Amino acid sequence: MAAYLRPSLKVAGAAAAGASVAYVGHQYWNTTSFFFSTAHAESLPSDSQAALKKVQWKGFTELKLQSAESVNHNVRRLTFALPDDQSITGLPPITSLLTRHTPEGAWVPVFRPYTPISDNDQAGTVTFMVKKYPNGKGSGKMHSLKPGDTLLFKPLHEFDYKPNQFSAVTLIAGGSGITPLYQLTRAILNNPDDKTKIALVYANNSEEDILLKNEFDELAQKYPGRFTRLYTVSKTTPQNEGLYEKGYVTKELLSKVIPPRSTGGQTKVLVSGPPPMVESVAGAKGGFGWTQGSLGGVLKELGYTKEEVHKF
Missing domain, CATH: 2.40.30.10 (Translation factors)
Structure with a gap:
């Protein structure tokens, strides 16, 4: 990039x-x-x-x-x-x-x-x-x-962000792709003048692979009106059954979290994960990873535009 x-x-x-x-x-x-x-x-x-x-x-x-x-x-x-x-x-x-x-x-x-x-x-x-x-x-x-x-x-x-640039941001991550989105989440919530609302969807293979979970849970408790998170895993155990969503990031899953397109205000969706996930959610990047490429996948189905989505 x-x-x-x-x-x-x-x-x-x-x-x-x-x-x-x-x-x-x-x-x-x-x-x-x-x-x-x-x-x-x-x-x-x-x-x-x-x-x-x-x-x-x-x-x-x-x-x-x-x-x-x-x-x-x-x-x-x-x-x-x-x-x-x-x-x-x-x-x-x-x-x-x-x-x-x-x-x-x-x-x-x-x-x-x-x-x-x-x-x-x-x-x-x-x-x-x-x-x-x-x-x-x-x-x-x-x-x-x-x-x-x-x-x-x-x-x-890697990405320019200005406080209150968007009314809401949706962060979609897979595995260790969470780190840039965690950095942004902290920067927004640590700024008392920034009123941007954040919704996180974080996908992993298992519960053990959910990185920074305690940190995100604490932020959700501290900022209940501004930050929400949803975890989804491929593998569940009897102990964590029902605690997380199960499976991939689908249209149905995102519909539970992502702001409806009719709410007004400027929104942004940031997608950070492995290429197959990024392609499924937002379309493949172009130029061997150098460019954003065309918008596709679930976000296109939900009515988002290329300008509203950024792929890492």
């Missing part, structure tokens, strides 16, 4: 793919000339004092891993130290940090984007939630890091 596009994720033919999600377009992330020419927009935090402490992202910046903890069988929470305790990332939503490393014995560096789950004004550290994939060069590297190890990062701005 050009500066504002994130390669989508890979999900089984519909929306529940917690076990097989990874940002798409990894094939073009290896086109190194793209990265060094990519411009990224950065907005400063509202606090002018904090703005002065924002990391000066110039090219790739080396950060040291501070801590790592397992979230489930294939996901780790990784926290990196910023240049000093008073530094903040100062990144606007939605912005990922592009990693760069050269595998041992290789000549060509590997680039992968990861979206922080920590707030942009959090002092001293930046945190990621990273899922490991079989033979994943980026996720494998991230999971191999031990406290004290370093990695190179560079901001990659």
Whole structure:
């Protein structure tokens, strides 16, 4: 995706793919000339004092891993130290940090984007939630890091958002595609001047694969009139039967959450998941993941227009 596009994720033919999600377009992330020419927009935090402490992202910046903890069988929470305790990332939503490393014995560096789950004004550290994939060069590297190890990062701005730009946003995610949408959710709800309403539909393979569930549940309790969420899983157990929707992201499922087209006001739907899921929900991206492509799938059936939908 050009500066504002994130390669989508890979999900089984519909929306529940917690076990097989990874940002798409990894094939073009290896086109190194793209990265060094990519411009990224950065907005400063509202606090002018904090703005002065924002990391000066110039090219790739080396950060040291501070801590790592397992979230489930294939996901780790990784926290990196910023240049000093008073530094903040100062990144606007939605912005990922592009990693760069050269595998041992290789000549060509590997680039992968990861979206922080920590707030942009959090002092001293930046945190990621990273899922490991079989033979994943980026996720494998991230999971191999031990406290004290370093990695190179560079901001990659992916979607422009302005407070109250939309009356409502619907977020549709699969697996680890949740991280950019979590970043946006936090940014909207943390801003008392932003009145945008948010509805989340999050699809996974199983209950264990639902990332950031506690965080989303807490936000739903704290902002009952502004944030709602719906989880759907492919596999249920006797213990969680009835707690979640079951199956893929379908027209029937979205109809329970998505704002009716007749409500008025400007709305936006953001879709972040594996390519099969994105195609099923909103139509395939174009240009090998570089462009938005035509609108299709469930959202087209529900009457949404291309301008109202953004695919990651």
